[in-house]
């Protein structure tokens with residue numbers, strides 16, 4: 001990882017500015033714009049197909065919101081098909097159309113309210129015609145809340161359970177930095193919270 005990012009830095013700042021190389025490396029993914037992707041085999045921008053736009057990383061194309069994928073050969077030869085009006089959402093994997101009772105995200109996927117998880121398939125993997133938004137049971141003994149991706153109910157953060165005997169950190173308890181504190185305990189110093197965050201980031205980056 002470290003070696004890879006060193007090499008990357010070396011390439012971007014040392015090799016690419018050389019005129020002879022720059023001629024062949026005219027574009028970076030960000031320069032290609034929304035309708036083109038960065039073709040790494042030719043080191044150039046290439047157009048996305050019909051009803052497509054640049055993927056998040058810029059190195060391939062994805063279907064526009066409201067269109068499902070009908071083929072995708074590792075990001076090459078993607079083709080897309082419009083979803084019918086009564087199933088105007090696209091599943092999170094991009095392959096199917098689905099009805100979204102609680103509305104759509106800007107990317108055209110189904111949206112669920114906070115602390116409800118999005119369910120698109122039954123237990124055996126069969127796709128539902130209409131997505132479900134399931135509320136996570138935050139009381140004893142489940143103590144569950146939605147995970148960061150909003151796709152599973154998981155046991156909620158332990159300070160919430162300790163302090164409030166639920167997944168709800170409401171008055172008079174105090175929610176800060178993702179942790180729940182008893183009101184009379186007082187808040188931890190801002191310094192402590194920052195230090196905690198820094199350590200967390202370091203662990204994540206490692």
Ligand SMILES: *[C@@H]1O[C@H](CO)[C@@H](O)[C@H](O)[C@H]1NC(C)=O
Nearest residue numbers: 135136137138139140141142
């Ligand atoms: C959560 O689960 C408990 C125990 O199974 C149940 O009694 C309670 O009604 C549920 N709460 C909600 C909000 O569904």
